Amino acid sequence: MSNVSAIIMAAGAGTRMKSAYSKVVHKVCGTPLVQWVYDAGEEAGVSKTVVVVGHKSEQVKECLGENKLYVLQEKQLGTGHAVMCAMPELDDGGCVLVLSGDVPLITSETLKNAIEYHSENRLAATIISAKIDNPFGYGRIIRSETGDVKAIVEEKDATGAQKLITEINSGLYCFDTGLLRAALSELNTNNAQGEYYLTDTIGILLKNGYSVGAYQMTDNKEIMGINDRMQLAQAESVMRKRIAEKHMKNGVTIIDPESTYIGPKVTIERDCVILPGTMLEGNTVIGEECEIGPSSRITDSEIGCGTTVENSVIKESTVGSNVKIGPFAYIRPNCKVADNVKVGDFVELKNSNIESGTKISHLTYVGDSDVGKNVNFGCGTVTVNYDSKKKHRTTIGDNAFIGCNTNLVAPVEVGRGAYTAAGSTITENVPEDALGIARNRQVNKENWVKNKKF
Ligand code: UD1
Ligand code: CA
Numbered sequence: 296m297s298n299v300s301a302i303i304m305a306a307g308a309g310t311r312m313k314s315a316y317s318k319v320v321h322k323v324c325g326t327p328l329v330q331w332v333y334d335a336g337e338e339a340g341v342s343k344t345v346v347v348v349g350h351k352s353e354q355v356k357e358c359l360g361e362n363k364l365y366v367l368q369e370k371q372l373g374t375g376h377a378v379m380c381a382m383p384e385l386d387d388g389g390c391v392l393v394l395s396g397d398v399p400l401i402t403s404e405t406l407k408n409a410i411e412y413h414s415e416n417r418l419a420a421t422i423i424s425a426k427i428d429n430p431f432g433y434g435r436i437i438r439s440e441t442g443d444v445k446a447i448v449e450e451k452d453a454t455g456a457q458k459l460i461t462e463i464n465s466g467l468y469c470f471d472t473g474l475l476r477a478a479l480s481e482l483n484t485n486n487a488q489g490e491y492y493l494t495d496t497i498g499i500l501l502k503n504g505y506s507v508g509a510y511q512m513t514d515n516k517e518i519m520g521i522n523d524r525m526q527l528a529q530a531e532s533v534m535r536k537r538i539a540e541k542h543m544k545n546g547v548t549i550i551d552p553e554s555t556y557i558g559p560k561v562t563i564e565r566d567c568v569i570l571p572g573t574m575l576e577g578n579t580v581i582g583e584e585c586e587i588g589p590s591s592r593i594t595d596s597e598i599g600c601g602t603t604v605e606n607s608v609i610k611e612s613t614v615g616s617n618v619k620i621g622p623f624a625y626i627r628p629n630c631k632v633a634d635n636v637k638v639g640d641f642v643e644l645k646n647s648n649i650e651s652g653t654k655i656s657h658l659t660y661v662g663d664s665d666v667g668k669n670v671n672f673g674c675g676t677v678t679v680n681y682d683s684k685k686k687h688r689t690t691i692g693d694n695a696f697i698g699c700n701t702n703l704v705a706p707v708e709v710g711r712g713a714y715t716a717a718g719s720t721i722t723e724n725v726p727e728d729a730l731g732i733a734r735n736r737q738v739n740k741e742n743w744v745k746n747k748k749f
Contacts, residue, residue, distance in 0.1 A: 298389025301336040302381040305396030306349025306368040311523040317351035319396035320358045325558045331399035338403030345381040373490025387473030412510045413469040419505035423467040425512040433463035447494035451487035465518035664689040673699030
């Protein structure tokens with residue numbers, strides 16, 4: 296169907312979250328609730344999305360971005376009123392998805408199916424409904440003896456018999472835009488909560504001779520609304536499982552999906568093995584046949600093929616193929632680590648380029664440095680990059696050999712093939728193929744121990 300728009304209701308207070316933040320900016324798998332809903336709508340093919348904001352509106356705008364279309368609902372007078380606020384932004388002649396900002400598990404497939412159901416059955420309104428074991432709190436779908444939808448009745452307005460109905464309103468709908476506009480003008484607040492109920496438009500449309508229907512979900516998890524932190528954690532676990540299954544279907548082994556946290560935008564190529572306790576976040580890309588984890592965290596980084604990352608943290612960096620990282624390495628932002636490099640235990644890299652074949656095996660800090668190919672770092676090397684005011688760069692040529700416990704006081708350059716002697720504090724450039732030695736000569740005092748008077 297063409298000309299489908301969307302309204303996302305996100306003006307409510309969400310008091311049960313007990314939070315200083317708007318409910319819809321809380322995150323599931325690293326992405327705000329309202330962003331999940333927005334993206335599901337976009338993927339379902341909507342051409343325009345209007346976000347209704349009110350309570351803590353600045354937070355919602357900041358999280359979705361200023362380039363979206365917002366309308367302000369100053370007073371939260373109910374879901375019907377929220378939709379009324381958005382209607383001036385929409386044209387008649389198509390249909391509109393009405394979505395809630397706190398239903399993050401809804402998929403674009405379900406929205407597409409609902410739109411299809413709506414247009415095939417030529418309906419004025421389609422409610423996305425579900426049968427659930429515990430319907431308490433939800434609006435109930437009232438059907439006639441022949442199974443036609445007659446109305447939605449809210450929990451607080453329901454009779455004892457109506458409360459026994461287990462088919463509930465998910466709070467997500469598809470409406471004919473023009474007919475919704477007309478029905479909204481007939482809404483009133485004669486109900487238990489004194490609000491404009493969007494759900495009353497169903498009865499109004501029927502009264503005016505239009506047909507409405509319900510698209511009943513098979514997977515109830517999708518329509519779960521988040522009202523408190525327990526539901527937030529439940530949604531997190533459902534979403535985490537969903538993401539992990541997508542990667543497993545694509546040929547990735549995840550040893551324990553329960554303890555693996557993968558963000559929605561992460562790409563993992565086939566035959567990777569993800570070990571427990573691993574978090575892959577942001578726009579991270581992992582090439583084929585990598586082994587990541589256990590207990591590693593990679594954020595906004597690109598990793599080549601066949602690389603292993605063990606108990607390590609990598610942020611905003613690029614790592615090549617067949618690299619060995621960890622255990623216990625920390626690669627801070629803006630590093631480029633080329634192929635076949637080793638970054639071993641207790642090594643920290645920051646804002647540095649490391650060319651291929653270089654080995655930084657243990658207990659070393661490399662910051663603000665450009666390191667050539669096949670360089671060997673002895674244990675305990677430190678680039679002294681900060682003079683308390685400015686950062687300075689260290690440059691190390693191909694095939695250089697940095698002795699154990701070398702301090703490289705930047706700005707400084709070690710030429711190609713040069714060596715530094717163990718324990719040196721290098722403050723001047725070391726020319727190509729030279730040995731830089733900067734330490735006191737050893738003096739042995741013969742028989743010193745015997746002669747000492749203790
Ligand atoms: C609503 C439905 C109910 C359904 C349930 C599903 C109505 C009257 N009832 O009830 O049938 O089973 O959702 O979760 O619609 N909002 C605004 N402005 C307002 C009021 C609400 O933007 O003035 C937003 C809220 O932020 C939320 C959404 O609309 O995102 C739903 O509002 P909420 O108050 O949670 O509705 P429910 O009582 O849960
Ligand atoms: Ca709700």
